[in-house]
Amino acid sequence: MRLRDVLYQTNHDLGNFLEAEVLLKSCLGLERRDIYLNPDRPLTRYELNLLEEAIEKRKKRLPLAYITGAKEFYSLEFRVTPDTFIPRPETEFIVDAVLNIVYGKRSKAGQVRRTAQRLINVVDLGTGCGNIAITLARYIPFSRIYATEISKKALEVAKENAQRHRVIDRITFLEGDLFSPLEDRRLEGKIDFLVSNPPYLIRSQINSLMPEVANYEPGIALDGGGDGLSFYRRIIEGAVEYLKSRGYLILEMGIGQAPKVKEMIEKTKEFLSIEIIKDYSGIERVITSLK
Numbered sequence: 001m002r003l004r005d006v007l008y009q010t011n012h013d014l015g016n017f018l019e020a021e022v023l024l025k026s027c028l029g030l031e032r033r034d035i036y037l038n039p040d041r042p043l044t045r046y047e048l049n050l051l052e053e054a055i056e057k058r059k060k061r062l063p064l065a066y067i068t069g070a071k072e073f074y075s076l077e078f079r080v081t082p083d084t085f086i087p088r089p090e091t092e093f094i095v096d097a098v099l100n101i102v103y104g105k106r107s108k109a110g111q112v113r114r115t116a117q118r119l120i121n122v123v124d125l126g127t128g129c130g131n132i133a134i135t136l137a138r139y140i141p142f143s144r145i146y147a148t149e150i151s152k153k154a155l156e157v158a159k160e161n162a163q164r165h166r167v168i169d170r171i172t173f174l175e176g177d178l179f180s181p182l183e184d185r186r187l188e189g190k191i192d193f194l195v196s197n198p199p200y201l202i203r204s205q206i207n208s209l210m211p212e213v214a215n216y217e218p219g220i221a222l223d224g225g226g227d228g229l230s231f232y233r234r235i236i237e238g239a240v241e242y243l244k245s246r247g248y249l250i251l252e253m254g255i256g257q258a259p260k261v262k263e264m265i266e267k268t269k270e271f272l273s274i275e276i277i278k279d280y281s282g283i284e285r286v287i288t289s290l291k
């Protein structure tokens, strides 16, 4: 079989042309343009077997990113495994929020205003494959990042990603429960940005999600407790302790959670100028608050 026939067949099997392209590229180690420049290239038996295996996995609803082992986030490629949550586009709003504050919003003239380049301390709680921490380290060269994660295996993937993106020297990866690995580091009152995309799904609703999520993504990355809000309570409490005065707490939230999270933040009486950012679908997705 030739590339063009295989692409046609894979599209037919999966009912999704984009996914067919991605699988073909990944199994054959090709760039997208190679498929169209050499449509008559024959496939070896070995290549066909690899592709068939991948198609079978996808038909069983294994997420595409776990099959290819890669996911793009903020235009950077991250390795992902079934031990890591798959980065979502809406989480890019956390990165945008931090960069907008650090560099100032784009002026009308389209220039980026830079603040004085003092060292910026960032904490990322529940770093997963490291996507938020690594992207911030890449875009803020004068940053020092502490990334905590409860899953040892996810943390290994995050370290690998940090090495690949050459920011491992500025990120301290710490295994453990939320803030506990930060204790004894004397960071209380010294953090400029505390960011997190915590598990925020309501436990009883996880099984009814699409099979890609419910059956394959790590439960500890999804489960936000009985009301989906258990992590926010702990994170907001810790933020009061770890953020410096005029430091920012920036959190991703699930659908409909914004008013409750906002109320929790307001109750502390420690934060001002709370802002809610909507995602591409108009969902209130990220909350930023200044201590």
Ligand SMILES: C[S@@+](CC[C@H](N)C(=O)[O-])C[C@H]1O[C@@H](n2cnc3c(N)ncnc32)[C@H](O)[C@@H]1O
Binding pocket: 084, 085, 086, 087, 088, 091, 125, 126, 127, 128, 129, 130, 131, 132, 148, 149, 150, 151, 154, 176, 177, 178, 197, 198, 199, 200, 218, 220, 221, 222
């Ligand atoms: C929704 S995922 C987010 C991953 C990544 N930061 C992102 O935005 O794509 C939540 C992450 O929190 C981690 N996690 C869950 N409970 C935790 C805890 N108690 N302490 C630290 N990390 C935790 C999970 O393993 C998972 O990697």
